[in-house]
Amino acid sequence: MLFKEDEAARAEAMAVRNSAAWYRWTHDLVEVTGPDADRFVDYLYVNNIAKAPVGKSKYTTMLNEEGKIIDDTIVMHMGEQLFWISTLYAPQFLKWAATHCEGFDVECRDITAEWDMVAIQGPQSLDLVNAVLDEPVDDLKRFSIVDRCVGEAPVKVHRAGFTGELGFEFYIPAEHTAAVEEALKAEGEKREMPELQILEVYVRSVPVEKGFALRQDMYGLTPFECDLGWSVCMDKEFVGKAALEKAIEEGPKKKLVGLRFERPSTEDISQTEIVYRKGVPCGIVRTAIYGYTVDDNIGFAVIEAKKAIPGERVTVGMNDSPAVICDKVFV
């Protein structure tokens, strides 16, 4: 829960929107290698991962056999038959991979402990990034990865992020993390680009404003129900494809939508609450947070598809907090 009046949170959010900020953003990391690594990631994920050249990454989702999302990840093509999977759920991924690897000559290894990740995000993030790197990354395209150094520390610079702003991620060998963070802190202070401290700002408030959902928001839905149909490649085999074909035929049953709350509230939006239309349950809130750019309580909800109409008025929770269904992208 974040408050409208929370000036510390507001300052952090505004730094990302107007300038730049940085923060530790280490995810679980799984390395997939072996002669069939490309075929394997293509089989696990809905889009054409293997087609991405070395040095590129893709956002994708992983489905169960029922065609429902069980994870969303960035998959990075780090070398020939070498992929990194950035997920929040490595233990679950490894179990899933183990049960689906028959016929693939691959090895999956949890390398989370070996690599830290720091995100530098904001319209002026390039300035801070270049200030600490040995060579600038002005020409680095979105979802691309290059090797650079921060002082003596080797880093992999990935142009990506979870804020909807220009952003970069440094993958750092764990033994060099302190040095890299020290450099970012020093250069950041000179530019008034702070290290973010408030988890909810960079995990929820800032991303939700731009329509960025976490796995938990999409869990159990098909990609089509989350407006991720663009990422699905039906021309190849992948886990859940048969169910997705059926889902396409039948049309979406649910939909992930935006919610804009109309009454200042903290109590109703701080938990997963039921959404009512004309007093009848029609869905459930998946996240709700204060957005400092939109200056409103906003969130995501999963609503019955036929009732997921933009502009439709609903209420949330036992206290009937009024809200309006809207697009997931708020700014």
Added chain:
Amino acid sequence: MALRDRLESQKALQTAWGKLIPEKEAYKYATRQMAAFCANLFQVMRILEPDFEKRTEAICEISYALNMSVSGEEYMNEFYDQWNIPEFCEKSAWLGAIFGDYGDEAENMAGRVIQFTKDRVEKELDTCPWDIVGAELCNMTTAMFTANFDLANGGENDVALNMCEARGCGDRHCRVVAERRSTFGLPKQGFLDHMQQPVMPVHNTPEERMVSEGQILRNGQYSNAFGEEHSFEYDYRWLCEFGWAWCVAFPLVVIRDMAEDEDEFLRIFRIVFSTAGKNLFIEPFAKEGLRSWLGVPHTIGDNDPRLMGGYIMSVLDSQLVPYELDAFTKDEVRINVTADDFNGRFEMAPMDELAIGYEALWHNAVKTLVSAEWSCWFEGIDEEDMTIVVGRKIDKRMI
């Protein structure tokens, strides 16, 4: 939703007379039953140790120590996985907040996480089934949280934890605020220092917008800050296992030590539970209320042991204790139950005191619910297989 659509998924317990009590009612009843047992136990403590500070510090210490001892590195790692706490989260500080929120909701302490940030967590509760127990228990929960924070930090934590409001102290809300000591310049706290006001102002939910039920009752599931969900059924089971551990088993360890010896402890323990039992149905409308609750037909008269037997069965059912009904007549009721099921609700900490306490409670409750001709006792109370009996007994030294 129409009943026919839910017949497969909606469960209930059935009373001895066929009335169905929905599982959500049964769950709420179980929380209150456990709180009542805890309240009786804390009366024992107050007799044994008249000084508030001494007894509060003692149960805080033991609660802290037991929480620390039952949780090792493996347990913590499992916890991180179970709750999907991401790598980027400050695990070192806020584990207690995550676990605490879950425990609250699993036990129908309805409320909300107001704030969950690196330097500050604020949790507000609108209800607490345990609000009848007293301030010592409120203090004790802060010691449990302290243990969780220390465990997560691998040593002394950096958290100032204050239960700045508590329903057990008469406040409208319970409110627990954790603030990072190094950020707010706060000193390390002793066990009795956890009821102070926080540095930053609190957020107060107005009365008209408070909730009366936890997430699992409102929404059918619990969802934590990282999106992990637990079903109502999972939480009900958790309540009926771990709920006994924190509020009965842990305090029992130190309350026993407050007595001069075992006999002294058991003497006072039995007296307190007997008194509670005598008062359970002393009001005439309490008996009528029970008849309505259990659906007792008028063919069951006022002097029938089945009234008490049906009541005991509903308590066992709501507390998820398996049993076998051996006799249910106008002359006696016999309910078979194993010691493992009755006393070992939380497997790691079985408590003989559950049987001893309920025997004293029910033996005296039957006097007012049915009549003084009837008694309740546990046959084989020290053995693996026990039988709860409601029958006639004459004892010239009966208490």
